[in-house]
Amino acid sequence: xxxxxxxxxxxxxxxxxxxxxxxxxxxxxxxxxxxxxxxxxxxxxxxxxxxxxxxxxxxxxxxxxxxxxxxxxxxxxxxxxxxxxxxxxxxxxxxxxxxxxxxxxxxxxxxxxxxxxxxxxxxxxxxxxxxxxxxxxxxxxxxxxxxxxxxxxxxxxxxxxxxxxxxxxxxxxxxxxxxxxxxxxxxxxxxxxxxxxxxxxxxxxxxxxxxxxxxxxxxxxxxxxxxxxxxxxxxxxxxxxxxxxxxxxxxxxxxxxxxxxxxxxxxxxxxxxxxxxxxxxxxxxxxxxxxxxxxxxxxxxxxxxxxxxxxxxxxxxxxxx
Numbered sequence: 483x484x485x486x487x488x489x490x491x492x493x494x495x496x497x498x499x500x501x502x503x504x505x506x507x508x509x510x511x512x513x514x515x516x517x518x519x520x521x522x523x524x525x526x527x528x529x530x531x532x533x534x535x536x537x538x539x540x541x542x543x544x545x546x547x548x549x550x551x552x553x554x555x556x557x558x559x560x561x562x563x564x565x566x567x568x569x570x571x572x573x574x575x576x577x578x579x580x581x582x583x584x585x586x587x588x589x590x591x592x593x594x595x596x597x598x599x600x601x602x603x604x605x606x607x608x609x610x611x612x613x614x615x616x617x618x619x620x621x622x623x624x625x626x627x628x629x630x631x632x633x634x635x636x637x638x639x640x641x642x643x644x645x646x647x648x649x650x651x652x653x654x655x656x657x658x659x660x661x662x663x664x665x666x667x668x669x670x671x672x673x674x675x676x677x678x679x680x681x682x683x684x685x686x687x688x689x690x691x692x693x694x695x696x697x698x699x700x701x702x703x704x705x706x707x708x709x710x711x712x713x714x715x716x717x718x719x720x721x722x723x724x725x726x727x728x729x730x731x732x733x734x735x736x737x738x739x740x741x742x743x744x745x746x747x748x749x750x751x752x753x754x755x756x757x758x759x760x761x762x763x764x765x766x767x768x769x770x771x772x773x774x775x776x777x778x779x780x781x782x783x784x785x786x787x788x789x790x791x792x793x794x795x796x797x798x799x800x801x802x803x
Contacts, residue, residue, distance in 0.1 A: 537560075539778075540560050541558070541559060541560065542771045542774050542775060543771075543775055544558050544559065544560055544561055544562045545558055545562075545767065545768060545771040546569050546570070546768060546771035546772040546774070546775050547562040547565055547566065547567070547569070548562035548563055548564055548565065548566065548768065549563075549564035549565075549566045549568070549763060549768070550568070550569065550763045550764040550765035550767065550768035550769070551763040551765065552564040553765065553767055553768050554765060554767065568763070568764050568768075569764055569768045569769055569771065569772035570772050570776070572742075572764050572769055572772070573739070573742065573769060573772045573773050573776055574776075576738055576739075576741075576742050577738075578730055578733050578738055579735065579738050581730070581731065581733060582733045582734050582735040582736075582737065582738040583735045585649070585652075585732055585733060585734050585735070586715075586716060586734045586735040586736065588649075589649070589652040589653065589715050589718075589734070590712055590715040590716050592653055593652060593653050593656055593657075593711060593712075593715040594708050594711045594712045594715060596653060596657050597656055597657050597658075597659065597662065597707075597711045598704060598707060598708050598711065600657045600658055601657075601658065601659060601662045601663045601666055601707065602666055602697070602700070602704065603692070604658070604663050604667075605663050605664075605666035605667040605670055606670060606688075606692050606696060608620055608663070608667050609667045609670040609671050610688075611675070620664070620667070623660035623663060623664070624660060624664070626660050627660045627661060633724075637724065637725070640655070640725060645725065646725045646726070647725070647726055647728060647729040647732070648726070648729075648732065649732055651721060651725045651726065652715070652718075652721060652722075652732075652734075655721075656711070656714070656715070659711075662707045662710060662711065665703060665706070665707060666700065666703055666704070666707060669700060669702075669703040670696060670700060673696060673699055673700075677695055677699075678691055678695065678696075681694075681695055709784075709785070712781075712784070713781055716736075716780065716781060717736060717777070718734070718736060719734055719736035719737040719739075719740050722734040722736070722737040723737055723740075735777070736777065739773045739776070739777060742769070742773060743766070743769065743770055743773055
């Protein structure tokens with residue numbers, strides 16, 4: 483009986499492996515010429531797309547590491563021809579750059595956290611089916627996306643509220659965003675109602691439901707919104723120029739780099755090259771490239787860690803039960 487059982491098992495295993503081989507062979511045969519051509523074209527398209535996407539960044543990096551006078555000759559693509567750190571030294575030697583970097587990092591962290599919390603709470607309230615004013619409130623927020631009071635009334639309002647010449651002007655106005663709130667609300671509506679109902683049967687209140695059930699399931703959309711807000715806060719400079727122009731202690735990194743680019747661009751490239759000849763020269767083009775790299779480097783470092791949540795949050799935001 484033992485030999486018979488073992489032979490039966492080996493025969494079954496052999497039969498199963500043959501069936502798997504046949505299935506794989508059929509799948510291979512099913513690839514037609516049109517499918518193969520599509521795969522090849524798709525692969526070539528993605529390679530070209532990656533090259534087109536990365537080339538401007540790599541070219542800017544090469545120019546930023548190249549001597550300014552030599553960069554005026556052109557012909558720099560991916561590798562610097564005359565390597566120098568003079569461009570970065572010029573950018574980092576800018577007055578108030580350290581203060582601006584500290585303020586920018588602070589506003590990015592605090593602004594992102596507070597904006598995420600407020601928008602998530604509002605989205606949770608509006609996404610509840612028993613909230614009778616959900617449509618009216620959502621319509622009101624949508625209107626604010628298309629209509630605003632204008633620049634001068636907004637400035638006068640902020641001034642009357644004491645937000646000018648203060649750090650709060652970077653945080654408070656951006657805490658509520660109709661677009662971010664609607665994105666989170668749409669995602670929350672895709673979560674099955676049965677989860678909330680079961681939690682209510684166990685005696686959970688809305689605070690417990692929001693913190694322990696809804697929020698853990700909303701990590702992808704939270705990461706998406708956080709990336710939106712963080713990039714906006716990091717790149718913002720117009721509010722610093724408009725509301726804190728006279729308060730140098732609240733300057734931002736982007737505003738300081740903008741002033742540096744303006745001052746360098748106003749200078750003659752040839753005069754600047756002659757002035758710095760023999761010690762590594764800088765030009766508006768090379769300084770602009772270095773400032774661009776300094777500006778986008780932190781976001782480039784953070785984005786890969788949030789990319790999977792970013793894509794998931796955008797693709798699942800419209801899914802409903």
